[in-house]
Amino acid sequence: MGFESLIGAFGEVFAPGNLVLMFVGVTAGLIAGSIPGFTITMAVVLTLPFTFGLSPVEGLSTMIGVFVGGLSGGLMSGMLTGIPGTPSSVATVFDGFPLVRRGKPGLALGLGVWSSFFGGIISAVILVLLAPQLARIGLEFGPWDFFSLVLFALTITASLSGENLTKGIIAGLLGLMIATIGSDEVNGVARFNFGTEILQNELKFLPVLVGLFAFSQLLSDVRDRRKARQPLMESSAKAVRVEHIAAIKMILRHWVNLVRSACIGVFTGILPAAGGSISNILAYDQAKKASKAPEEFGKGSPEGIIAPEASNNATAGGALITMMALGIPGDIVTAVMLGALLIHNVQPSPTFITDNPQLAYGIFVAFFLAHFIMIVMQAFCLRAFLMIVRMPMYFLAAVILLYCAIGVFALDNAVFSIWVLFVFGIIGYIMKTLGFPLAPIILGVVLGHIAELNLSRAIGTSDDLTLFITRPWSLFFLIVAAFSAAFPWYQRNFGKKQWTLVYVPLASLALSVPLIMMGGIVRPGIGLLLIVYALYKLYRHHQAGWAVHQG
């Protein structure tokens, strides 16, 4: 069955039409990634309307192509001009730009491109190995556990995506509220239509998403009149010949750094809300700490290029693990992919891999293939990318605004969808301007139905609300949610206030409880290890007289 599905998936992914779509997707991602201010998320969001008429495998392959291309595209502008194309390639600039300035642009680009490739391939292997295992754990979840998982995903997104937790929580709750407008999916009852016919049906996910994210992002990009008229990249970067062989040899010489950075990327991707923008900095930091020549970092160290580029591409694999194994989006990109699955009537859940093996294997194969296509396109189209990014931003903004309208209209052939886009475009822009993070709203809109459905199922199964804290997985997610909500305070006061010394031990002790409750050998074993770790940390702090210090 598995082998047949794999063969079937290969057949679908390697079909000529799908290959063309993936080439187009990767190229679009590379272009989007190389344009400062034009995020990968925006590129994936704008790809969604094209996927309506495609099969699920074709649609997701295209989106994966855009995602992988976008993650790699940022390195070109970053290295050649010093302006990172995306937040996920910020750390690449620290050493990539100095190496280019030292007269080695070919080597710098080669290191970036091939680190992205190897990082992506490592994460693809982990994705194939880990997603089915994690999905097996997901099968243990009841509606209580799912509800708590959604709560955790929203809490961590709210706490990580903005400067202020309250604004993040408000954004998440608004997202959940938006999902309640229209028809109630559980009972089929109209809600919040204010007596109008127009709101009898539920608000479609796509116009809300494109309005909140793409529309508002575009208008933010052109808010400054002077900047809007300037070319996207003013520096006169010249296309160079990429030194492939020298780069591969150098990367393989630093294979420990490569594998460590890829693992950091995968782990960061698995966590909801933590994406490439965090992983590339984390990997760079770890590479510097572990390096034999940390003084070379910032001056064009190859290790400083390998680490961020391997980790940011590996993040994609991690985000796909969460999406495929649990049916929960880890970030906006995977939220859009979930939206694409829903449009094709594929319900994301822990049974996704078992229920749709061909589609699941198709995603695995497409993820591998996208990295090979990325290498080809990076090598041959560098000059074309550099020409595109010399265009002024306002050209792109005006055209894409109209494209948004056509795209959402294509969803259900309804002009109402364009009105929804317009209204949520205004809401998104206002919220962005007021400092509200948009990621929690979007995740709230996607997760709202899942949360309500599982709450309804939980209450329908039993009136006993204590099940939310007596079931081990539910308790586990609620504890992680509580500690992730407190994380911004911990981060702000770390090294300043005494209570931060007990945050990690307390979290470890709290998490050991549900792990021990789960039974068996492995999980209680991990729980006991957490207890030992927490007690050791507390003992060390006690020995140090509860002294507060950095690091």
Place this chain on the structure above:
Amino acid sequence: MTRVNRDVVVALLLLLFCGVFFWESFNIRLTDYGQMNSAVWPRALLAALALASVIYLAQALRGDFAAETKSEDGAPEERGLLAWLASYRNAFFCYGLFLLFLLTLPVFGMLIGGILFVFLALTVLGSLELRLVPIHAAVAVGTVGAMWAVFTFGLRVFLPEGMLISFN
């Protein structure tokens, strides 16, 4: 308007939103089937949102959102109504043009309306120079025409035709 005042206003608007939606939640039909009443979940959310808004209000009144806090797009805040309007000029024009495009969609359709929208948006966002007019016009016709063709012939989407032209 300072950041503190603005946040207070936003918090109050959020509370008003909660109130209006809570009131409207009483119009949700109660069913004798289903495991959970359709109003339960939104009311729980509204209660949580109201609580978060009260906390936000308290933080705003306490001055937690200092004036130097930048908006998410990183743009500095302008002072005075005219300066404020000027700093959001592009956004206002774009929304205005998009609204106009939507209102005239039944007349112009997606193709002509789209070309007009893109051309006007390019002219407003870019410089109003004579030499740029043909460039903007060419970009508008080329890009909208291409998008229209891809969706109409490639993806078989019947985009609004409008009253002026009919392809059937």
